[in-house]
Amino acid sequence: MIIKAYQEPPSLDVFRYLIQRSELPPESTQLFFRMEKGHEGEQKMAGLLEGLPDNWVILHDLLLECNNSAFQIDALLISNELIYLLEVKNFEGDFYIESDQWFTGAGREIQNPVLQLNRSESLLRQLLRKLGLNLPVKGLIIFTHPEFALFQAPLNSPIVLPSQLNRFITQLRKNPAKPTQHLKRFAEKLAELHIEESPYERLPHYEYQQLEKGIVCAVCSSLLISFVHDRRILCTQCGDDEALDASIMRSIKQFQLLFPNKKLTTNVIYDWCKIIDSKKTIRRVLRGNFSAAGFGKHTYYL
Ligand SMILES: [Zn+2]
Incomplete structure (x- = not known):
């Protein structure tokens, strides 16, 4: 048991x-x-x-x-x-x-x-x-x-x-x-x-600016070599392809785990994913999966 x-x-x-x-x-x-x-x-x-x-x-x-x-x-x-x-x-x-x-x-x-x-x-x-x-x-x-x-x-x-x-x-x-x-x-x-330990306790110090931006391939973990075609992300390294929305969501989850105190906004995720050229797409994914707070330019997602 x-x-x-x-x-x-x-x-x-x-x-x-x-x-x-x-x-x-x-x-x-x-x-x-x-x-x-x-x-x-x-x-x-x-x-x-x-x-x-x-x-x-x-x-x-x-x-x-x-x-x-x-x-x-x-x-x-x-x-x-x-x-x-x-x-x-x-x-x-x-x-x-x-x-x-x-x-x-x-x-x-x-x-x-x-x-x-x-x-x-x-x-x-x-x-x-x-x-x-x-x-x-x-x-x-x-x-x-x-x-x-x-x-x-x-x-x-x-x-x-x-x-x-x-x-x-x-x-x-x-x-x-x-x-x-x-x-x-x-x-x-x-x-x-049981004492719950913060997952950040034993990690090295890191900052947003130090990290490479882009979408990481779900299969081979390579970065920056993916590109967008027909609402799918293709990896030129391993040939895997993934639905665009799913790969954006994966990237958002990674961002949230790495930066639990940063606000989710369209601009932030647009910069984080790097290879998605439309902010509209990012906004659509955020809207579809999170609730919006704030207003206009200051909208963020929870
Ligand atoms: Zn790959």
């Missing part, structure tokens, strides 16, 4: 749109790739957990707080007897452990994910105690990428390797008793405690 479903982080879309229209600093590009990769892993894990019997109460992606410390949980699996705290890692390639330190195959040290897990586990336990739920918490790091290999991991590590993942899921299927009403209410309470 899924109480809080997995959702793609909204900041990923903002990142994607930024990358289509600008050159990001290398550290932001790296952060973007890490987030994409993490998202891939969590999506995969969510797919696997979806198939579990209803006796597990499942919450994805929680940002919680206890004693002024925030902690992030990728997935919680709750039964009447036990809580699994899952930390999903989508690392790819070879890694090894040497005296409690983690390294990539090339010998670069990375943050020890077990320490991160221990911290979340401890904070979760404290929070559960505060809320009056006394269930044992078992933390596990789930590695989802099929090309992941880990060497020299101690036998009792709280780790599920890609080759063990199916067995882990099978084991979960030998399911516990049906969750009590109390437990369900408790899970809902946890979901309520």
Whole structure:
């Protein structure tokens, strides 16, 4: 039973749109790739957990707080007897452990994910105690990428390797008793405690002027090479064509996500789409999909 479903982080879309229209600093590009990769892993894990019997109460992606410390949980699996705290890692390639330190195959040290897990586990336990739920918490790091290999991991590590993942899921299927009403209410309470993070928090600074204008192809994401013909936008790169209105609407949605505080006006969207030569067309799409406010020159859309 899924109480809080997995959702793609909204900041990923903002990142994607930024990358289509600008050159990001290398550290932001790296952060973007890490987030994409993490998202891939969590999506995969969510797919696997979806198939579990209803006796597990499942919450994805929680940002919680206890004693002024925030902690992030990728997935919680709750039964009447036990809580699994899952930390999903989508690392790819070879890694090894040497005296409690983690390294990539090339010998670069990375943050020890077990320490991160221990911290979340401890904070979760404290929070559960505060809320009056006394269930044992078992933390596990789930590695989802099929090309992941880990060497020299101690036998009792709280780790599920890609080759063990199916067995882990099978084991979960030998399911516990049906969750009590109390437990369900408790899970809902946890979901309520989740702190919603602004999608703009981890993004690099950007401004309208820095971004390339134009319509991005819905299929190949290339910009500026589309042109208008017979109320359709054609992409010379991949050959895709899309109805003009649909592509304008897509561009408006992107604009809104990138600039949530800017007003939607015909002139703004005309400039943003760049390759549409008629303001009338833009106005028609705006009128058809939003409500107009203001008057005359000062009309904007909500
Ligand atoms: Zn294309």
